[in-house]
Amino acid sequence: MSETRVIIENHIATIELNQPEKRNAISRALLRSLQENLLEVEGVQNLRALILTGTGDKAFCAGADLKERLSMTHEEVIEFLNSLRGTLRLIEKFRIPTIAAMNGDAYGGGLELALCCDFRIVANHILIGLTETGLGIIPGAGGTQRLSRLIGISKAKEMIFTAKKIDAGTALICGLANSMSMQAFLRADSLKFAEQIAASAPIAVALAKQAIDEGFGEEMETALDIERKLYLRTLDTKDRKEALVAFQEKRKPEFRGE
Secondary structure, three states: OOOEEEEEEOOEEEEEEOOHHHOOOEOHHHHHHHHHHHHHHHOOOOOOEEEEEEOOOOEEEOOEOHHHHHOOOHHHHHHHHHHHHHHHHHHHOOOOOEEEEEOOEEEOHHHHHHHOOOEEEEEOOOEEEOOHHHHOOOOOOOHHHHHHHHHOHHHHHHHHHOOOOEEHHHHHHHOOOOEEEOHHHHHHHHHHHHHHHHOOOHHHHHHHHHHHHHHOOOOHHHHHHHHHHHHHOOOOOHHHHHHHHHHHOOOOOOOOOO
């Protein structure tokens, strides 16, 4: 059985972590498979959203495969961390929006995987946490940085210092999750959200994502300059002209990503 698998349908790609018997833990084999899937998806034209999820209902991703970690040398651990960091950065820099559909629990590297996505939709029964300090380490693939930027420094410190696991409702309240679904409806709700994104002009969505990501943390004038530069790139697109014609004709625009 493949460690991960890709499904592509109607401009939306889904990558599933497919090791439910291991709680979708990140082994070296799973990481390699995920990297291959991401490169495959990156090369597909006309995709408009990517969903990351896990198989089963127990775990989205339990974090690093600790059984495998026990047998790894110091050098192998560093190599693994570098590879994981690069993979998560690849997801974070994806041109298309990314959605973590969190079907089960997510701890450590599993939550770090979700944090590098643009959005997180959580099943209502799950627990999540950056639990590394309970194992004598700290988050090593971006968790200290991404979580604090998402929910604030004090709340991130609370979660990390205490190795605290929070439930789906708490994740929603603190802003870690964008929405919460019943387990039975998680896939459908995630696809519906992806389809809403896909209905917008894809070039505009990609440039809006770039403007937000590049402008975040910059001085306002610098951020506004980034926005203006990217806005100007939309003016000559066929999609913009299609939107104007569709408005005049009182119909929905048909965007082609051109």
